[in-house]
Amino acid sequence: MIAAADLRKSYKDQPALRGVSFSVASGELYAYLGPNGAGKTTTIRIMTGLTRPDSGTALVAGRDLLRDPKAKAGVGMVAQTINLDMELTVAENLDIHGRLFGMSRTRRREKAAEWLGRVELSGRADSQVKTLSGGLRRRVMIARALMHEPAALFLDEPTVGLDADIRRQIWALIKDLQASGVAIFLTTHYIEEAEALADRVAFLRDGLITATDTPRNLIEAIGAWAAVDLTGKSPAAFFQERADAMAHAACQAGGVAVRPTSLEDAYLRAMGSGVLEPDACLEAKAGPAATTTSGGAR
Amino acid sequence: MIQGALAVYYREMALMRRRGFRLLAGMAVSPLLYFVTFGQAVGRTAQMDGVSYAAFLLPGLVAMNSMMQAYSMASEINISRFYFRIFDEFMASPIGPAAYVLGEVMAGVTRGLAASAVIVLMGTLFGVDFQAGPLFWLGAMLNAFFFAGLAVAMAMVVRTHQDQATLTNFVITPMAFLGGTFFPVEKLPGLAAAAVWFLPLTHASRAIRLASQGRPVPYVEWALLAGAGLLCLLLAMRLTRRVQD
Numbered sequence: 335m336i337a338a339a340d341l342r343k344s345y346k347d348q349p350a351l352r353g354v355s356f357s358v359a360s361g362e363l364y365a366y367l368g369p370n371g372a373g374k375t376t377t378i379r380i381m382t383g384l385t386r387p388d389s390g391t392a393l394v395a396g397r398d399l400l401r402d403p404k405a406k407a408g409v410g411m412v413a414q415t416i417n418l419d420m421e422l423t424v425a426e427n428l429d430i431h432g433r434l435f436g437m438s439r440t441r442r443r444e445k446a447a448e449w450l451g452r453v454e455l456s457g458r459a460d461s462q463v464k465t466l467s468g469g470l471r472r473r474v475m476i477a478r479a480l481m482h483e484p485a486a487l488f489l490d491e492p493t494v495g496l497d498a499d500i501r502r503q504i505w506a507l508i509k510d511l512q513a514s515g516v517a518i519f520l521t522t523h524y525i526e527e528a529e530a531l532a533d534r535v536a537f538l539r540d541g542l543i544t545a546t547d548t549p550r551n552l553i554e555a556i557g558a559w560a561a562v563d564l565t566g567k568s569p570a571a572f573f574q575e576r577a578d579a580m581a582h583a584a585c586q587a588g589g590v591a592v593r594p595t596s597l598e599d600a601y602l603r604a605m606g607s608g609v610l611e612p613d614a615c616l617e618a619k620a621g622p623a624a625t626t627t628s629g630g631a632r
Numbered sequence: 633m634i635q636g637a638l639a640v641y642y643r644e645m646a647l648m649r650r651r652g653f654r655l656l657a658g659m660a661v662s663p664l665l666y667f668v669t670f671g672q673a674v675g676r677t678a679q680m681d682g683v684s685y686a687a688f689l690l691p692g693l694v695a696m697n698s699m700m701q702a703y704s705m706a707s708e709i710n711i712s713r714f715y716f717r718i719f720d721e722f723m724a725s726p727i728g729p730a731a732y733v734l735g736e737v738m739a740g741v742t743r744g745l746a747a748s749a750v751i752v753l754m755g756t757l758f759g760v761d762f763q764a765g766p767l768f769w770l771g772a773m774l775n776a777f778f779f780a781g782l783a784v785a786m787a788m789v790v791r792t793h794q795d796q797a798t799l800t801n802f803v804i805t806p807m808a809f810l811g812g813t814f815f816p817v818e819k820l821p822g823l824a825a826a827a828v829w830f831l832p833l834t835h836a837s838r839a840i841r842l843a844s845q846g847r848p849v850p851y852v853e854w855a856l857l858a859g860a861g862l863l864c865l866l867l868a869m870r871l872t873r874r875v876q877d
Binding site: 383417419 | 638640642647650651722723728
């Protein structure tokens, strides 16, 4: 449903993307993780037709976004910034979006009512956007992005700045969309968000995808156990066996916790942090287990 | 393309309706001050070009105010582009850059005509002797068309609000004072008098002023305003397309 092949983009000789390829199937949620400046926003801007790549192809529902502007009708986007008209009402914002996507008046009204219902904002249609909270504005943006029934939805950090409760509500909405068959491309800085929602995750570093897989496989690739220095002075070490992690922790000066690995560990490892192999300490010493904060097999 | 342009235009009109009185008051304050100060206080008994100074000044204010309001689209677009990021909503839709520009220019023309209507109302209330026939409005419309196109083009070039303010200070404000609003440009000294004929506002002021006095407007004025407006429209379309690169 979404397919990108060898996307490349430079800004004044500074490469932002260096050959990025991925595909997202209908009903799949693909999370795209990377540090600031890795190329996440550039990717999403290319895939929503906001920026032209230097080379590569970008397809949505089989249509080439770069050659066929009408292909944008198959794309929905929820930007990181709240880009609603604050002075206008919720209904007016949705109506303008429907007009931009060539929807008839009847269909605009039907779809606006339907989507405001789905995001639980039916009673706020006539409220000016500036009177809504951040969480409600984000819901309006989701309703707006979906009212023209796109095949692909791009979410650029959709829960940034929202409190945990609202974030969970947005997650539930995203899961509903996924179940309805929309291909979803998500960028986020919240690793737990990707872990909770994504079917597959890609790690992006310096304009290149360094790993793509299911969250489970990405975690397993670094080992089941992490020994983490609680002071943050030493990098985390990852182990397949808990006993090895405990032994490694025992070698350290103290303040080392052993716990099951997470997607965040896999991400940090992909970004060049942490070590996959135990250091010389493990070979030199053998002793009792150090501090343990988490136990039990995963 | 028309459907997309109408969507953009509809959004601008919705905002205009929402701002209502605030917007109209903003359109009226400066010209009212100019009109009261120069037209009524200073020029009550003065004559210019064979008419009262108030009758001379009024079409100049129409040209200036329609220019200002049409050009204010540049600030609106800048705010929507850099602050609210609503510009991305347009660019991510299937309407295309040409439709976007056309919609914004149509909105600029509407603002220009509304600003002209405010001056006409003001002149009527003050009992100024002038005619606001079809050619008068054609002049105001072509003037707004040119400056709305220029506004969209400039909005695609500037990078910050500060750039926008600088451009307004160095281009639009001098034009407002030198483009035949307050005095006949022939009164300027030699080279300056020749130079101001390169300003579009000079031609707009002249066309609107002649029409307001019921005198014939040379075809060249219409051709210049329409041609320059069309060039700005095409330039704006080209620059908007470039924003995506």
